[in-house]
Amino acid sequence: MKIQTKYVGEITIDESTIIKFSKGIPGFLNETEFVLLELPGNPLFHILQSIQTRDIAFILTDPYHFYKNYSFELDDNTLESLAIKSENDVLVMSIVTLQQPFANSTMNLKAPIIINPNSKYGKQYILNIDEYPSKASILTEEKTELKGE
Numbered sequence: 001m002k003i004q005t006k007y008v009g010e011i012t013i014d015e016s017t018i019i020k021f022s023k024g025i026p027g028f029l030n031e032t033e034f035v036l037l038e039l040p041g042n043p044l045f046h047i048l049q050s051i052q053t054r055d056i057a058f059i060l061t062d063p064y065h066f067y068k069n070y071s072f073e074l075d076d077n078t079l080e081s082l083a084i085k086s087e088n089d090v091l092v093m094s095i096v097t098l099q100q101p102f103a104n105s106t107m108n109l110k111a112p113i114i115i116n117p118n119s120k121y122g123k124q125y126i127l128n129i130d131e132y133p134s135k136a137s138i139l140t141e142e143k144t145e146l147k148g149e
Contacts, residue, residue: 005049006057008040018051019115019122022081026111026124031056034122036115045096048113060093063109066140070109072127083119091115095124096138103139110134 002012019034031050039045044065050056063070074084084090092114094107109132115122 001051003035003049003051004054005037005047006055007047007049008037011037013051017120019048019120021122021124023123025058025113026126028056036060046093048093048095058113059096059098060113061096061107061138063092063094063107063112066107066138067109067136070132072112072129072132074114074125078114078123078125082114082116082121082123084116089116089118091117094136097135105138106135107138108134109136 001015002010004010013035017035019036021032021034023029024031028050031052033051034048035051037047037049039047039059044061046060048058048060074090078084082089092112094109094112097106097108099105109127111124111126111134113122114125
């Protein structure tokens, strides 16, 4: 199946890679089918591309790469709706807001994207705790300290 993408032009995808967001993503409720693509030349980042609308694509990253102690519990409804049976059924990603310069970029730790790579179901999960911000720096203190050494 061919789709038009925001960042990498026209591509061919295997329909078995489509991730279904049954209720869409907040702000994009009619967008229910996405594909997770690699960002060319940068293995830390991915693209969550709508298969219906070319211009709806989100840059994602693994929040654990930047915030090692990031943790939360999924509620029973989410576990059931995404068919999550074990930790192997969970992929956690954060939406990145790119800024110039890149050091000003942020990631949303308050509302991670949860994907079950086995069932191909996904959801943006909004945390009901104030511990994590929606605009967490992409440069953590740990990374900043390492940069100066």
